[in-house]
Structures are given as C-alpha cells and as structure tokens.
Amino acid sequence: MGRVRSGARAELTASVGIVDDGVDVNAPRAQGQWALAWRRFKRDRVAVGCAVFLLLLVFAVGPGAPLYGKLVGHGPNDFFPYAVSVGLRPAGPFTVTYATHEVAGDDPYALKHPPPPKGTGKTLLLLGADSSLGRDEFMRVLYGGRVSLEVAAGAAVVAILLGMLLGALAGYFGGWVDAVISRFTDLVMAFPLLLFLVMIGSLFSYGLTRWTFHGALNQGVFQLIVIIGAFTWFYPARIVRAQIQSLRNREFVEAAQMVGARDTRIVRTHLLPHVVPPLLAYGTLLVATNIMIEVGVTFLGAGIKLPTASWGSLLAQTWGSILNPNPYNPATTQPWLTLCPSIAIFLTVFALNQFGEGLREATDPRSVR
Amino acid sequence: MTGYIVRRVGVAVILLWVLSVITFAIYLTVPQDPAGFLVDIQHASPAQIAHAHHLLGTDRPALVQYGKYMGRLVHGDFGISWATISFFGGSAQGSPVGRLVWQASLVTGSLVLGGFVLLLLIAVPLGTFVATRPRSFVDRLSLGLSVAAISTHPLVVGLLLQLFVGNRWKLMPASGYCTISRPSDAAVKAFQQFGVTGAPPPCGGLGQWAWHLVLPWITFALFFVALYTRIIRARMLEVLEEPWVRTARAKGASEFRVVRSHALRNAIAPVVTMTAMDAGTAIGIAMYIETVFGLPGLGRTMIRALAGLQGYDLPVILAVTLVAAAAIIVLNLLADIVLLAIDPTVARRGRGGLSRLVGRSA
Numbered sequence: 001m002g003r004v005r006s007g008a009r010a011e012l013t014a015s016v017g018i019v020d021d022g023v024d025v026n027a028p029r030a031q032g033q034w035a036l037a038w039r040r041f042k043r044d045r046v047a048v049g050c051a052v053f054l055l056l057l058v059f060a061v062g063p064g065a066p067l068y069g070k071l072v073g074h075g076p077n078d079f080f081p082y083a084v085s086v087g088l089r090p091a092g093p094f095t096v097t098y099a100t101h102e103v104a105g106d107d108p109y110a111l112k113h114p115p116p117p118k119g120t121g122k123t124l125l126l127l128g129a130d131s132s133l134g135r136d137e138f139m140r141v142l143y144g145g146r147v148s149l150e151v152a153a154g155a156a157v158v159a160i161l162l163g164m165l166l167g168a169l170a171g172y173f174g175g176w177v178d179a180v181i182s183r184f185t186d187l188v189m190a191f192p193l194l195l196f197l198v199m200i201g202s203l204f205s206y207g208l209t210r211w212t213f214h215g216a217l218n219q220g221v222f223q224l225i226v227i228i229g230a231f232t233w234f235y236p237a238r239i240v241r242a243q244i245q246s247l248r249n250r251e252f253v254e255a256a257q258m259v260g261a262r263d264t265r266i267v268r269t270h271l272l273p274h275v276v277p278p279l280l281a282y283g284t285l286l287v288a289t290n291i292m293i294e295v296g297v298t299f300l301g302a303g304i305k306l307p308t309a310s311w312g313s314l315l316a317q318t319w320g321s322i323l324n325p326n327p328y329n330p331a332t333t334q335p336w337l338t339l340c341p342s343i344a345i346f347l348t349v350f351a352l353n354q355f356g357e358g359l360r361e362a363t364d365p366r367s368v369r
Numbered sequence: 370m371t372g373y374i375v376r377r378v379g380v381a382v383i384l385l386w387v388l389s390v391i392t393f394a395i396y397l398t399v400p401q402d403p404a405g406f407l408v409d410i411q412h413a414s415p416a417q418i419a420h421a422h423h424l425l426g427t428d429r430p431a432l433v434q435y436g437k438y439m440g441r442l443v444h445g446d447f448g449i450s451w452a453t454i455s456f457f458g459g460s461a462q463g464s465p466v467g468r469l470v471w472q473a474s475l476v477t478g479s480l481v482l483g484g485f486v487l488l489l490l491i492a493v494p495l496g497t498f499v500a501t502r503p504r505s506f507v508d509r510l511s512l513g514l515s516v517a518a519i520s521t522h523p524l525v526v527g528l529l530l531q532l533f534v535g536n537r538w539k540l541m542p543a544s545g546y547c548t549i550s551r552p553s554d555a556a557v558k559a560f561q562q563f564g565v566t567g568a569p570p571p572c573g574g575l576g577q578w579a580w581h582l583v584l585p586w587i588t589f590a591l592f593f594v595a596l597y598t599r600i601i602r603a604r605m606l607e608v609l610e611e612p613w614v615r616t617a618r619a620k621g622a623s624e625f626r627v628v629r630s631h632a633l634r635n636a637i638a639p640v641v642t643m644t645a646m647d648a649g650t651a652i653g654i655a656m657y658i659e660t661v662f663g664l665p666g667l668g669r670t671m672i673r674a675l676a677g678l679q680g681y682d683l684p685v686i687l688a689v690t691l692v693a694a695a696a697i698i699v700l701n702l703l704a705d706i707v708l709l710a711i712d713p714t715v716a717r718r719g720r721g722g723l724s725r726l727v728g729r730s731a
Contacts, residue, residue, distance in 0.1 A: 192693045195689070323673070338528050
C-alpha cells in the first residue's frame with residue numbers, strides 16, 4: 001500500500017476527514033497477520049493457559065532453579081544421608097533434614113541415625129530425597145527439566161533450520177535437486193527412529209559429549225541435540241517443500257523474477273515468510289515430541305549420563321538400568337519417585353501440544369476464529 | 370496394477386540394500402577394538418591381538434568384509450554373536466545371531482500383534498459409538514482423554530502400571546516373559562535340581578504367555594488408542610453421510626445393521642492397513658515396553674548388545690537394525706498392496722515413492 005507522505009495531501013485529507021493516507025478512516029484498519037493471529041490466539045483460553053504455564057516453567061528451570069538453590073542452601077547433586085533411613089528408604093515430601101554430608105557415629109547395627117553434632121543446620125527437601133543417596137528430588141526435577149528442555153528446544157531448532165534449508169532447496173529448484181532430497185528424506189524416514197537414536201547415541205558417544213560451550217550446557221546435551229535434530233528434520237522439510245512448491249509459480253514470484261531478483265532473495269524475502277507461521281506451530285509440537293524422545297533415549301541408557309539429572313534419568317532412578325534393574329523392594333522405594341518426573345513430563349508435553357495446536361489454528365489464515 | 374506392485378517391490382529392495390550399506394558403514398566406523406571379545410587387550414601381545422582380528426575377520430579390507438557379510442546375509446546367516454564367540458580348532462563357536470534375533474522377534478511380534486488386537490478391540494467399538502453420537506458427553510470425554518493420552522509417554526504408563534498394578538497391588542506379573550510353548554521337562558527338572566534362588570521357574574503355555582503380556586499390551590494399546598479412536602470416528606462420520614447409508618436406512622434396515630454392515634465395513638478397511646503403516650512407531654514403543662517389563666524382544670536385545678561389558682556386540686546390533694527396518698519396509702509394502710486391492714485408484718494417483726512412510730515419530 002503506497003503511503004502518501006506529502007504534507008499538503010495530508011492536510012487536505014485531514015480537513016475533509018474521510019481519507020487518511022488513502023484509506024477510509026471509518027473503515028476498520030487493516031491488520032497485519034501477526035496482529036490477527038494474536039487476536040485469534042487470545043480467544044483460545046486453553047492455549048493461553050498453557051502458554052502461561054510454559055513461561056512459568058521456563059522461568060523455574062532457568063533462573064528459578066539456582067535462586068531456589070540459594071534459598072534452601074544446597075545444589076541438585078548434594079547428598080544428605082539424614083534424609084535416608086537406616087534401611088535405605090528415602091524420605092518423603094516436605095522433609096526437613098540435617099544439612100550435613102556425614103552421619104555421626106559408626107555403629108553399623110543402629111536402628112536410627114544418631115543425631116549429628118550440635119549446631120548442624122537444617123535444610124528443606126521439598127519433594128524429599130531422590131534415592132538412597134538422599135539428594136533433593138525437587139531440585140533434581142528442576143535441573144533435569146532444564147536439561148530436557150535444552151535438548152528438546154535445541155534439537156527442534158536444528159531440525160527446523162535443516163528442514164527449512166533442504167525443504168526450500170527441494171521446493172524452489174525442483175528437478176533433480178528435489179528428487180535427491182526427497183529420496184533421501186524417504187530413506188531416512190524408513191529407519192526405525194528410536195532404534196537408530198539409541199544405537200548412534202551409545203556407539204558414538206566420545207567426541208560430542210564433551211562439548212559444553214564453556215559450561216553453558218551440561219555434558220552430553222549437545223550430542224543429543226545434534227543426533228535428535230539430525231533425525232527429525234524430515235517433517236519440517238516436507239512442510240516447507242510443499243508450501244514453497246505451491247507458491248513457486250504464483251504471480252508475486254514471477255514479478256520478483258521479472259525485476260531481476262536473485263533466487264536467494266526470492267526465497268528469503270518472498271517465500272520463506274509464508275512458511276514461518278506453520279513452522280512455528282510445528283516447532284512447538286516438535287519440542288513436545290523431542291522431550292518424549294529425550295526421556296526415552298536417556299531411559300534406555302544412551303542419552304544424558306549420571307550424575308547430571310534429566311527427566312529421563314529421574315524416571316529411570318527407581319527402576320534401575322538395563323543391565324541391572326533394581327528389584328522392587330517396598331522397604332527402599334517410594335512411589336512418588338516415579339510419580340514426580342512422570343507428572344512433570346506429562347504437564348510439559350501436554351502444555352506444549354496444546355500451545356502448538358493453538359498457535360497452528362491462530363496462524364492459519366483459513367481459520368474461522 | 371502389476372507394474373505398480375513391481376515398482377514398489379523394486380523400491381523396497383533398493384531401500385533394504387541401502388540400509389545394509391549404511392549399517393555396515395556404522396559397523397566399520399564404530400570406535401572399538403573387537404579383539405576385546407577374544408583376548409584381554411590390556412595384557413595381550415600385539416601378535417595375539419592381530420590373531421584375534423584374523424579369527425574375527427576384522428583385519429581384511431572393508432570391501433572384502435562387506436562382500437562376505439552380504440554373501441552370508443543372502444543365505445540368511447547373520448554370523449555369530451561376539452559376546453559368546455570362541456574358537457575351537459579354527460572354527461567359530463557361539464550363539465548364531467540369526468537364532469537370537471528370531472527368538473527376539475517372536476517376543477516383539479507377540480507384543481506388537483497382541484497390542485494391536487487389544488487396541489482395535491477398544492478403538493473400533495468406541496470410535497463407532499462416539500461417531501453415532503457426535504458432540505455428546507461421551508464424545509467430548511473421549512476427545513479430552515485422547516488429548517491427554519497423546520501427551521503421555523509410554524514409559525510413564527508402563528512404569529506406573531508396573532509399579533502399582535504389578536508390584537504394589539500384585540494383581541499381575543510385573544515383568545518377565547513366558548514362551549507360548551510349554552517348557553520342556555528337562556528345563557523344569559534342571560530348575561528343580563540346580564535352580565538359582567530367586568530366579569523365576571521356567572514357564573510357558575498359552576495362558577501364562579498371555580497373562581505375562583497383559584500389562585505390556587495395555588501399555589502399548591494406550592499409546593495408540595486415542596489416535597485410532599479419533600480416526601475411526603472421523604471415518605465413520607464421513608461414511609454415515611454417504612448415499613448408500615441413506616439408501617439402507619430408507620429400505621428400513623435397523624440402525625445397528627446400518628452401522629455394522631454398511632458403515633463400519635467401509636470405514637474400517639483403511640484403518641486396518643494403517644496399523645501396518647504404524648509399524649515403525651510400534652517398534653519404537655515396543656522398545657520402551659520391552660525394557661520396562663523385561664521382555665527379551667528386539668529392542669531389549671539391542672540395548673543389551675549396546676551395553677555389554679566387553680564392548681558393542683556389533684553383529685547383533687546390525688542384525689536387529691536390519692530386521693526391524695526390513696519388517697517396517699515389508700509391512701508398508703503389504704499395506705500399500707492391500708490398500709490397492711481395496712481402492713484401485715491408488716495406483717493411478719501414483720503415491721510417489723515411499724510417501725506412505727510419513728508417519729508420526731515414536
């Protein structure tokens with residue numbers, strides 16, 4: 001829309017009071033697609049609730065976790081033997097325990113821990129102890145959530161970028177480029193995804209695990225990001241390819257070609273903006289899927305290694321590992337050690353799914369809301 | 370139609386071959402010394418290590434190794450599991466990978482097949498029922514439940530079922546697998562004489578087999594049931610609008626008869642082929658379930674081979690990957706052919722390549 005900036009014209013139209021910048025002021029203002037999407041999104045109460053929950057979650061696992069650690073005075077890997085009974089049963093939620101790493105006395109037949117020396121401080125374990133080591137379960141859920149979300153979001157970004165690049169190439173150029181990329185996509189999609197993730201995750205776990213970017217990420221996170229991203233970019237690639245193929249022969253692309261725009265410019269400024277809204281929605285759903293994958297791969301022993309907590313390793317905590325599953329012993333386990341990470345995973349994946357669904361409907365121009 | 374099938378089979382064969390190349394490339398690049406399965410690497414002399422490589426055949430050029438590997442593969446021989454290998458008089462002894470993988474696929478097969486049967490037993494009646502009452506309370510309830518079910522990790526379902534139903538309330542066996550055939554008398558006798566304390570007695574038979582698989586089946590079905598119910602509901606709603614349904618009603622057929630014989634029969638055929646297309650996802654889910662419930666299936670076999678103490682048992686890992694991928698490819702091919710038999714327009718529309726494999730990830 002060509003806006004008239006000439007002062008005389010503006011004065012004239014202002015005095016007449018009907019047209020401003022060539023637009024009827026009495027008519028509703030034209031809105032950008034993002035404003036429209038925001039209006040549609042606001043009406044979806046479930047999606048808004050999920051968005052708020054996700055914001056809170058990101059705050060809790062990001063800056064919130066160390067803040068909480070300062071508040072209670074311990075970290076996720078500190079162990080408190082006083083939170084574990086002599087029979088090795090971890091304490092339940094809302095436990096206040098002695099903040100010491102050592103048990104006083106050395107009587108192996110004692111039925112109770114002897115009290116610690118006078119003056120030992122106390123500390124709160126909100127969800128109790130995590131295992132016979134007596135670490136803070138709540139802090140481990142927070143820090144584990146950070147690791148799981150880092151993996152999931154990072155892998156989604158990798159997948160979307162790769163998918164956008166290859167999908168745009170295949171969709172725009174067609175011909176043999178499209179044939180090669182599409183056949184490659186078909187090939188990798190025929191793989192049993194989880195089987196390959198577990199296999200590659202444990203076979204090639206030497207180089208990438210140590211990449212932590214100066215402590216910004218935990219060990220193993222970057223490797224999982226790369227592996228999961230490298231195996232999930234097909235769906236975004238297909239979305240981008242289909243979208244660009246349908247837009248490639250439209251008039252505005254022809255016009256751009258006619259005025260001499262280069263291919264990169266056409267793809268970047270004329271085609272990719274159409275792909276961004278569905279990709280955003282799809283990316284949110286991908287984060288949800290990736291959380292499931294991270295949990296699964298770590299549970300199966302090919303992901304994040306202990307002592308770093310992630311939701312997958314927390315879930316495996318009471319169950320054991322594939323080579324030595326812990327035999328069930330009611331005297332030494334607590335059901336909430338399985339329940340806590342389960343609930344965290346469920347709520348997060350549910351919120352991401354609902355938020356992504358809301359985003360998809362809000363950004364879809366054909367949406368009726 | 371024949372041309373279509375021939376083309377699809379050709380694509381499947383090429384895909385399988387490429388998969389074998391890729392798995393073999395992984396085999397060659399894995400950072401480990403396979404000599405560790407025969408000698409103690411830290412204390413063995415270089416000559417001993419070289420001899421171990423010679424016995425395992427890993428000292429030959431990559432192309433020769435690939436040729437031998439493919440030659441054996443064509444004959445259905447997957448080699449011998451490295452974890453059990455030993456050499457007597459120059460010939461390799463140990464458990465053949467083919468038999469290991471065959472036994473494992475029987476377990477995975479019983480899990481996946483039974484799971485799908487249970488799933489259809491729940492989803493078909495439920496989906497049909499809610500389709501006849503759209504927007505009712507039951508319909509909205511099933512929608513809400515399916516949204517929740519999609520967000521639930523199968524590991525979570527499996528672990529909670531195992532913890533509560535199996536371990537705390539002791540209603541069902543919490544883990545373990547029983548063969549469908551009865552255990553041999555010799556095995557029972559051996560257990561009675563030499564049985565390790567705490568080890569489960571050998572079990573078998575149809576009843577025991579099913580009883581041990583109830584919780585795994587439920588876990589498996591719960592993952593898919595929401596999706597299938599929604600799909601059957603959507604298909605039914607579509608079909609119920611068709612003119613032949615109206616004709617059947619006009620002729621005075623009872624509503625039950627209309628739904629069962631006229632609508633459901635048409636709605637369900639694509640759903641049955643959909644189960645074959647979900648094979649890839651199903652194998653992933655089965656991997657979780659086998660791990661949690663201790664079923665010696667394909668996924669668990671592979672994870673054990675990956676986690677072995679001496680090193681990665683590569684022949685087993687490759688065989689499992691190939692068999693799983695082959696199963697997925699063959700099932701998708703079958704689904705396509707069955708779909709073609711139901712709806713001959715598919716061939717003319719020409720689904721390019723393997724676009725059917727676009728499924729959901731596990």
